[in-house]
Structure formats: C-alpha cells, structure tokens
Amino acid sequence: MRSRKENNDLSVHAVAGTRVVVLGLDLKDNVRGHDGSTPSPSTLSAMLSAMTVADNNGNAETAPKSSPSSSSRHVFVGFAIDRRDISSGKSVSLNFDGKPIQKFHYNDYTVMPGHQYEYSVRRMIKAPSRTSYSFFSRPKYVTVGPPLAVSVVTEDPSKGKHGKREACAWLSRGLEEALLEFISQAADKGWQIRATAYEFTHKEVVHAFAAAVERGVDVKIIRHVKGTMRPKTRYNDVIRDEDGKVVKEWVPDNTTKDAQTAIDAVGFRSLDNARAWHHDTFIERHTSSIMHNKFITLLHEGVAVQVWTGSTNFTESGFYGQSNVGHIIRDEDVAKQYLNYWNELAKDPPGRSRSHSRQSGGGGSSHDEEKVPMDEINEQLQPDPSNGSQPQGTMTVLFSPRKSSSLLDWYAKLMGDATTSVHFTAAFGVSQPIAHVLNRDGKSVREGGVRRSPRIAKRSESESDEKLLRYILLDSKPSEHSSDKARASADKKGKGDEYCDYFDFKKLTANRIAYGAILSEREEETDDGTISPSASVHSEALTGLSTFVGYVHTKYMIIDALTDNPTIITGSANFSIPSVEQNDENMVVIQGDTSVADVYFTEFIRLFDHFYSRDKHNEMSSDKSESPSSRPWGEVVEDDSWMKPYFDPSNQLYRERMLLS
Numbered sequence: 228m229r230s231r232k233e234n235n236d237l238s239v240h241a242v243a244g245t246r247v248v249v250l251g252l253d254l255k256d257n258v259r260g261h262d263g264s265t266p267s268p269s270t271l272s273a274m275l276s277a278m279t280v281a282d283n284n285g286n287a288e289t290a291p292k293s294s295p296s297s298s299s300r301h302v303f304v305g306f307a308i309d310r311r312d313i314s315s316g317k318s319v320s321l322n323f324d325g326k327p328i329q330k331f332h333y334n335d336y337t338v339m340p341g342h343q344y345e346y347s348v349r350r351m352i353k354a355p356s357r358t359s360y361s362f363f364s365r366p367k368y369v370t371v372g373p374p375l376a377v378s379v380v381t382e383d384p385s386k387g388k389h390g391k392r393e394a395c396a397w398l399s400r401g402l403e404e405a406l407l408e409f410i411s412q413a414a415d416k417g418w419q420i421r422a423t424a425y426e427f428t429h430k431e432v433v434h435a436f437a438a439a440v441e442r443g444v445d446v447k448i449i450r451h452v453k454g455t456m457r458p459k460t461r462y463n464d465v466i467r468d469e470d471g472k473v474v475k476e477w478v479p480d481n482t483t484k485d486a487q488t489a490i491d492a493v494g495f496r497s498l499d500n501a502r503a504w505h506h507d508t509f510i511e512r513h514t515s516s517i518m519h520n521k522f523i524t525l526l527h528e529g530v531a532v533q534v535w536t537g538s539t540n541f542t543e544s545g546f547y548g549q550s551n552v553g554h555i556i557r558d559e560d561v562a563k564q565y566l567n568y569w570n571e572l573a574k575d576p577p578g579r580s581r582s583h584s585r586q587s588g589g590g591g592s593s594h595d596e597e598k599v600p601m602d603e604i605n606e607q608l609q610p611d612p613s614n615g616s617q618p619q620g621t622m623t624v625l626f627s628p629r630k631s632s633s634l635l636d637w638y639a640k641l642m643g644d645a646t647t648s649v650h651f652t653a654a655f656g657v658s659q660p661i662a663h664v665l666n667r668d669g670k671s672v673r674e675g676g677v678r679r680s681p682r683i684a685k686r687s688e689s690e691s692d693e694k695l696l697r698y699i700l701l702d703s704k705p706s707e708h709s710s711d712k713a714r715a716s717a718d719k720k721g722k723g724d725e726y727c728d729y730f731d732f733k734k735l736t737a738n739r740i741a742y743g744a745i746l747s748e749r750e751e752e753t754d755d756g757t758i759s760p761s762a763s764v765h766s767e768a769l770t771g772l773s774t775f776v777g778y779v780h781t782k783y784m785i786i787d788a789l790t791d792n793p794t795i796i797t798g799s800a801n802f803s804i805p806s807v808e809q810n811d812e813n814m815v816v817i818q819g820d821t822s823v824a825d826v827y828f829t830e831f832i833r834l835f836d837h838f839y840s841r842d843k844h845n846e847m848s849s850d851k852s853e854s855p856s857s858r859p860w861g862e863v864v865e866d867d868s869w870m871k872p873y874f875d876p877s878n879q880l881y882r883e884r885m886l887l888s
Contacts, residue, residue, distance in 0.1 A: 228825060229789075232377040239348050240888050242789070243379040244829030246400050248335040250346060250377075251887025252306055302867055305329040307351045307370045313343040313378070327351040327368055329869045331884040334832055340401075341383030347374040353865070368863075382826055402539060402553050403431065403546045409523065409535050409555060410435040416443040417528055421569045423449045423512075423520035423811070425799075426540040427486040433541070437493045440508060441500050449572050450486055451518035452511035454479040515578035515601065515628070516809035519799055524565045531562035536798055536813060538654075538781045548772030549780040550652075550834055552827075554797055556622070556815065564608065564624045568813070571604050578602065578628050578809060601811065602628045612637055612816075615644070619792050619819035627800060627812035632660075635807045639664050641786055641794060642697075648886055649697040650785040650831045651802075654776050656705070657729065658803045665697060665732035696882040700835050701742040702779040704842075705729040739879050741839035743778025745769065747848050779834070782814075785827050789886065793824035 228243045233255060240251035305327025311318040321335065322328060338344060349370040384405060410432075413420050420439060427433065427450055440446050459466045459476040466474045479487070490509065495501040512518040523535040539551040556562070576598040605626040611633050617623050625634060639660035642649050657665065710730050717726035732738050745767035769777055783797040798814035800806035817823055872880040 228379050228382070229821070230377050230379050232375055234373065234375050236372060237348060237350070237375050238888055239346065239375055239377045241346060241377045241379045242825050242829055243338075243344075243381045244826040245340045245382045245384055246336070246338060247829035247833045248338050248344065248346070248379060248381065249829050249832050249887065250308065250333045250335070250348070251884075252331045252333065252348065253884060253888030302353050302865070303350060303870075304353055304368060304863065304865070304867075305351050305869070306333070307349045308333055309347045309374075310335065311345045311347070313345060322351075325368065326863050329864060331873050331880070332887045334829075334836055336833055338381050340381050343378060343380045345376055345378045347376045349374045382822060402551060403429075405553055405555070406535065406539070407431060407435050409525070409533070410439060412525060412533070413439050413444040413446075414442060416445075419445040419447075419526035419529065420523060421447050421526065421531075421566060422523040423518065423569065423572065424486070424541055425451045425517070425519050425521055426482055426542045426545070428489045429541045429543055429546060430489070433489050433493060436508075437495070437504060440504050441495065441497070446508050447510060447573070448508055449510045449512050449518065449520075449569065450483075452479070452483050452513055453517075454483060510573050510575070512572060512575055512811065514575055515811045516805065517811070518572075519806070519810040519812050520572075521799055522565060522813055524562055524569055526562075526566070530559065531566040532559055533557045534562050534565045536565075536815060538783075538797075538799060540780075542772075544773040544776075545780070548770045549776050549778060552781050552783060552797060552830075554815070558622065561622055561624055561815070565813070567608060568605070568624075568626050571601065571608075572811060574598065576601050576604065578811070579630075602630045602808075605629055614640070616641060616786075616792075616794055617816055617818040621818050623816040623818070625798075625814045625816065627807050627814075628809050629807055632804050632807050635802065635804060636660050638784065638796060638802060641796070642784065643667075645695060645697070645786045647695065647787050647790060648785075650700075650788055650828060650835075651698065652700045652779055652781040652783055652831070653802065654702045654780050654782065655801050655803060656701075657699070659726070661802060662727050662729075662732060663725075665699065665738055666727045666735070693876065694882045694885045695737050696879065696886050697738050698831065698835055699738060699740045700779055700831065700838065701729075701740065702776050704742045704744070736877065736879055736882070739835075739839075739883070741835050741842055743838055744841045744845055746841050747845045778838070783827060785824060785831065788824050788828040791821065792819045793821060794818055795820070795824055795827055797827070 229241065231238065231240045233239070236255050238253045238255060242249045242251075308321040308328060309318055310321055321333065350372050351368045351370055354367055354369045384401065410420070412418070420436070422436070436446055436448065454477050456475045457478045459474045468474055490505070493504060495504060521537070521540055524531050525533040534556045535553060536556070537552040537554045539545045539553050545551055577600045579602045580600045606629055609623070609625055611629070612623065635658060642651070642661060643664040705728065707730065710728050713728065714723060714726050717723045729740075733740055782799065782801050783795065784802070786794040795817040796814060797817070798812065800810070800812035800814050806812050872878040873884045875881050
C-alpha cells in the first residue's frame with residue numbers, strides 16, 4: 228500500500244510491505260526557491276528554523292527572521308517521527324534517544340502484517356538557549372511546526388489479495404511458517420502435491436511432506452540426484468576385477484547424499500505409509516546440469532490451484548542463514564503451467580539437445596535419444612518473450628533450460644528500459660548482459676508507468692533522466708583478483724574490450740551498490756589518548772549455517788518499483804547464463820501489480836540499508852589515512868552539512884530523495 232501527504236513545508240510518501248514501511252521525506256517546492264532551483268542547505272535550514280517553538284511552560288518563542296545569530300541557534304537538524312498503531316492506540320517515537328533522524332527516508336522494521344499505522348512527521352531544530360536562569364533541564368532538540376500525518380496498512384500475507392490476481396509473498400521473516408502452512412493445506416486424499424527440491428534437509432519441511440503422506444495426500448517430489456563414477460576402494464586399496472580393470476562405483480554428490488539421509492530419517496506409524504514414502508514419493512532427476520527448482524504445486528481433486536516458488540532451498544541455511552524469498556501464487560492458470568512443467572521433468576529427459584550441449588558446454592551427464600530435451604520442451608511451453616515488458620496485469624512463467632541465453636538479454640533489456648529505478652539482487656555475481664546495462668547511465672524518460680507522486684508526474688517528458696537510480700545488492704564484495712582473471716580470459720578470446728564488471732559500473736552515479744557484510748571492529752581514541760576497539764559497536768557474527776552463500780540468496784529484480792506499472796521478476800534462477808541455458812529453473816514475471824511490488828521493494832530497502840551502512844562503516848574502519856577520532860559514527864551532525872548530499876544533483880542521495888518522495 229502507498230500513501231502520500233504534504234503540507235506547506237513537507238511531504239511524506241509511505242510505502243507499506245508486510246513487515247517494513249518505508250517513508251520518503253522531502254521539503255516542499257516553496258522552500259526550494261521561486262524559480263524552481265534548490266537553494267543551499269544553509270538557506271533551507273534558516274527558512275525552516277525561523278518558526279515558532281514552545282518552551283517548557285507552553286509559552287511561545289519566535290526565532291527572529293533577520294538575526295544572523297538566530298539561524299545559528301535554530302539549525303534544522305532533521306526529522307522527528309512518531310508511529311501510532313490504530314487498533315491498539317499505542318504510540319511510539321522512532322527517534323533513538325530523542326535524536327533527530329538525519330536522512331530523507333526512514334525505514335520502520337518493527338511493524339506487523341495486516342496492521343494500520345499512522346506516522347506523524349515534524350521538523351527538529353536545536354533547542355534555543357534561554358535568556359533567563361532556569362533550574363529545569365531542557366532538551367537538546369525540539370520539534371517545530373504542525374505534524375504531518377500519513378496512514379498505511381501493511382500487507383496481510385494470509386489473505387494474499389493483490390489486485391485482480393491472488394498472490395502472496397513472504398520475504399525473509401515468517402518464511403518457514405508460511406511454507407509449512409502452505410503444505411498443510413493438503414488436508415486429505417482429495418489433495419495432491421507435486422514438488423521439486425534441489426536441497427532437501429530441513430527437518431520441519433521434510434516432516435511436513437511426510438505428514439501429508441500420512442494424511443493420505445498423493446505426494447510426489449522430483450529431487451536433484453547427481454554423482455560421479457569413482458574407483459571403488461577397500462581399506463584404501465583400489466579394487467580391480469579379474470581382468471585387472473579398476474572397479475568403479477557411483478558416488479552421490481553432497482546435495483544428493485544429505486537429502487537421502489534426511490529422507491531415511493523419517494519414521495512412520497504405518498508400514499504402508501513408510502513404503503509409500505520410500506518407494507512412491509521421490510522421483511530422481513539425473514540428466515539436467517542442476518535440478519535447481521524449489522517449487523510446490525498444490526492440486527485439489529486433480530486441478531492445480533496454487534504454487535509456492537522462489538529462491539528458498541529446503542535447508543536450515545535457506546530459512547535461517549541467508550536472505551530468501553518464498554512466493555505463493557493462487558492462480559489456476561499459473562499453477563497449471565507449473566504442473567505441465569513438472570510432468571515433463573518427472574520423465575527425466577535430458578536438459579539440452581546434444582548440439583546445444585556442445586555449444587554451451589553444459590547439459591546432463593547422459594542423453595536418451597528417444598526423449599525430447601527440456602530446452603525444446605520449455606520453449607514450447609513458453610516461447611521467449613518479445614521485445615519490451617509484458618501487458619499490465621499479467622503474470623508470465625518462464626522455465627529453463629532454454630536453447631540460448633536470449634532470455635537473459637530480455638531481462639537486461641527490461642532493466643535498460645527502466646525510467647525511475649531498478650532494485651536487483653545478485654547472489655553469484657552479475658552476468659555480462661546485465662553488467663553492460665549497469666555500465667551506462669540513464670536514458671531519456673520514455674512514456675510508461677507514471678509515478679504516483681504528483682510532483683514527479685509533472686516532470687517534463689523531455690527532461691533527461693538524470694534521476695534514474697539502480698540499486699544492486701550483492702552477496703559479497705567482488706574480488707579484484709577474480710575480476711583480473713575474468714578480464715584476462717576475455718582478452719584471450721578477443722573480447723576484452725566488451726568485458727565489464729563491478730569495478731566498471733560501481734563508478735556511475737546511477738548505481739548504488741551494497742554487499743553482504745558484518746560490522747568489523749572499529750578503533751576509537753579514548754580520553755587518555757590510547758586507541759581501542761569501539762565500545763559502541765556490538766560484535767556481529769554469521770550463523771554458520773551457510774557455507775557457500777552467506778548473506779543474499781534471493782534472485783529478483785524490480786523495475787520502476789514506485790510507478791503504476793512496476794515489473795517484478797522472481798524465482799530460482801540467478802540471472803546467469805548457466806541458469807538460463809543449463810539448469811532446471813523457473814521464473815515469474817509479474818507486470819503492473821503494485822501490491823506485490825511494494826512487498827518486494829520494502830524488503831529490498833530493509834536489506835540494502837542494513838548492508839550499505841555496514842559497508843560504509845567497515846570502509847571507515849579500514850581507512851588508515853584518518854585518525855579514529857576524526858571518524859564519528861552514528862553521531863548527530865550539529866550543523867546543516869548533513870543535508871548537502873540530498874540537494875546536490877551529482878550525488879546519489881539526491882536521486883534517492885527524488886525517487887522516494
């Protein structure tokens with residue numbers, strides 16, 4: 228849900244997801260100058276501070292408008308934000324320790340799904356000094372002007388009402404509960420479950436499927452099964468046959484072995500159910516490169532009615548150790564497409580035809596000439612989309628592997644056509660088609676989704692789109708060594724001039740980048756002049772559940788999130804060539820659904836700001852050119868310099884203020 232309010236001096240744009248509300252704050256046009264230009268932050272500060280404030284006794288003090296000393300005493304230092312839960316009537320201040328919020332957007336991470344909240348925003352200034360003696364303490368910062376209130380209702384995942392389609396998205400928090408509830412809908416023999424699993428070790432999920440078997444539900448799960456033929460040994464000696472040839476045996480990979488261990492650990496009260504679990508439930512997928520799907524199709528009386536999809540592997544790491552998304556789609560047409568895809572996978576056809584496998588170097592370990600390969604089947608189920616975005620109000624399902632990487636080029640084109648914003652997660656780096664888009668600045672504004680903010684909507688269509696902002700969230704900071712090796716490899720192939728990566732596109736103002744990190748200890752200078760770790764920084768550590776992806780495992784892209792026609796691309800694929808050409812994958816393109824976009828957008832901002840602040844903190848900590856005492860962290864800036872980046876058109880924060888407000 229979105230809501231925007233304004234008064235003579237401020238505007239507030241609230242965007243509510245399920246468990247996050249983002250508030251975009253801005254100063255109104257009348258404080259920017261009559262010619263539409265933006266005055267300096269010091270001028271803005273003086274204009275906003277020349278207002279009436281109340282002292283502790285309720286008497287009025289007015290800051291003189293012409294006194295130079297008054298502007299120094301009445302510095303605009305930020306915003307005060309209060310939140311009220313409409314149902315309970317409980318109000319809380321969102322200002323930590325009474326300090327002003329010195330940003331032009333604020334993210335509230337403490338809301339609950341399905342609640343209505345009212346946010347009240349006021350300006351804060353440094354408290355004026357008293358001219359008479361007083362034995363009463365006075366706050367350092369006070370609010371001025373009338374409050375500006377805006378109300379929103381957070382999305383309720385249990386209802387799953389999103390426009391004409393019913394779709395429900397849980398991101399990060401509540402993920403496990405949502406999946407277990409989804410499986411539990413299959414209550415009796417009238418239900419069927421058709422699932423796929425790459426990693427399958429999470430005890431609660433494995434037992435949820437087993438419990439469905441005990442309820443009489445027809446459960447079928449296609450799972451990743453891969454391995455290699457290795458010499459058979461006994462007491463560290465290689466075994467040979469009568470002819471002296473090495474005897475080989477099939478050894479499963481760790482993903483396959485761990486899943487089998489979890490499956491074998493389930494106990495049943497009935498021998499029939501145990502037999503059904505071990506002999507009738509699981510279908511092995513051998514011939515693809517990686518069976519990377521993790522979706523569940525729910526059928527009632529043989530009719531596909533719902534789908535669970537997303538990036539979440541059924542492991543402890545998937546639920547507790549990294550960022551993931553689970554997305555429920557309650558739409559029979561979409562569910563039927565997933566069921567058709569599942570039925571083809573269940574035959575275990577080769578991932579790609581021989582010619583395509585030779586061209587890409589991928590595909591399955593063996594081929595059955597009598598079976599049509601999945602790349603041909605998938606393009607029959609859903610051909611590659613044509614140029615441009617899909618019709619508004621539609622959902623398009625795309626399955627892999629495919630014959631070529633043209634689908635990845637289409638994703639890159641959608642990103643390149645963005646008019647206001649891109650929010651993109653990349654767990655395993657950025658592929659070349661997308662990197663090339665990120666390595667160029669914004670184009671001219673095209674006709675398309677009109678942002679709901681009236682002020683933004685009034686922009687001239689001929690105006691250069693200098694305010695396009697692309698947010699990129701990576702799992703880890705890219706390595707210069709790896710970049711150099713990839714560039715050298717491209718040089719050998721004669722494509723060195725075409726290669727680009729993080730170290731190229733990170734320099735552009737249009738790209739705002741964060742990567743997963745925890746706070747490193749930062750040294751500070753103590754009163755006696757010694758250097759010691761900062762006492763204000765709490766120790767952080769990872770859970771240890773993830774061995775490969777530590778922070779961000781999601782695979783989604785939001786294009787023009789705050790317009791009336793956003794695009795959301797989400798699923799299991801990593802926006803890479805292997806995910807398009809080699810692996811079993813699924814993606815959903817949701818066009819024009821603002822409710823779904825708001826859920827993804829607010830969760831993205833929550834994660835992005837979390838990691839971005841840590842990235843900057845760690846950069847400051849590792850900067851040996853400055854003394855520790857010259858690097859304050861988290862302290863209130865006592866003058867108006869904190870505003871300067873938000874009103875500098877060459878700065879990313881200027882673009883962010885314009886986008887969110």
